[in-house]
Amino acid sequence: MNITEYIASGILESYVMGAVSDQERREVECLSSIYPEIRQEIDQLAEALENYALLHSVEPPASVKDKLLKELEFGQPKEIEREPIIRELPTNGPTYRVTWIVAASMGLLLLLFSFYLLSELRTNQKTLAATRTANDALQLEMRQIRDNQSRTEQTLALLRQPGLRTIELRGNEKAPQGDMIVFWNTQTHQVAVDVRSLPSLPADKQYQLWSMVDGKPVDAGVFDATNGTELIQRLNRTVTRAEAFAVTVEKRGGSPIPTTSTLLALSPVNA
């Protein structure tokens, strides 16, 4: 904008005379804050009016000053302000302290409570883990018991079948601790063994049961030295006739002819 023109427009004179609208006044004040030339012109005009006003000076009655000195509030504001602050501190102190204590105790309580919750959580986690382990162990045990039971039932069923003969085989000098029972059903011709104690064999060897028919050995199946872990081992051969039962050590899977040097036990059926 053209400042010279604006100054020459007469608006500033009207402004200092107080003869402008509110909008014009705001405009002039805004512009004067931006343009030092306008501000300077306003100041000069205002000073001229001040001087003009001074020309009309008249000494006022002394009573006005006296009244004003009584009416107006004077003081040393700094000291007045300081005093209430000093007095307020002790009255505010306890409130402040109480607030602080309350806040601190709340915080402490919350902290303690969270520690409690955390320890509870840990205990529960431990209990849960222990319970899981116990549960797993129980399930395992249960499975074993169930297996045992089914085996026992099978054994019992086997033993209850009519026509069952029980032949106890004792180990000879090669297996003095050898002790086993052969179950032979003369009707179904099934054979099973209950190994109580036999020497354990290398992995490529197995015990073989033989039935003696007319003085000749006949393969009656192979079995392992389970030594009580398995109640009964059913053998996958059928025996229709037998005068005696014998046990030899053979290669895994059995052999057609018994190795007599490894004969461990021999026991007649009709002992």
Add this chain to the structure above:
Amino acid sequence: MKRQSSLVSESVLIEKLTQRDQQAFQWLYDQYSPALYGVVLRIVRDDEQAADLLQDIFVKIWKNLDAYDASKGRLFTWMLNIARNSAIDSLRARKTQPSAAIRTDEENVHIVDRQYNTEQPNPEFIGIQEVVSQLRPERKQLIDLVYFSGYTHEEAAEKLNLPLGTVKTRIRAALQELKQLFK
């Protein structure tokens, strides 16, 4: 004339005033009350009313010191505007009261006295009065109407039976002349 404000820096004065310092107030009052009283008297033309107004004006100044913004204008101008506005407002309020409009002859004489500048000026201002007498009468009249009586440009144009443009031009010329006179 050289104003005494040069004796005390205005910012220091204002700072002391905002601290409600009694000495600062007394200094302010002693410095400016004759000018403010003169202006108020010039507007309301009644000693008693002017004295009451002057008291109100200083109370207003005292209470509104925090609102004074040095960046927007001079302190004396700010005070003058408070005084002028208070006096003009008071005059207008009185004019609306019918009883106040009835004046006795004695009062009229007093008013006429005032209007024709028969107030007793402070002797130290006489030299300046002479300077102002150099101001063209029609310009002085316009300043007085607008500044002391609170006339708007339109009201002044109507009162003086002049076109609005002439009033505006003349106000500018009057103030420029005033500015030159006090240089």
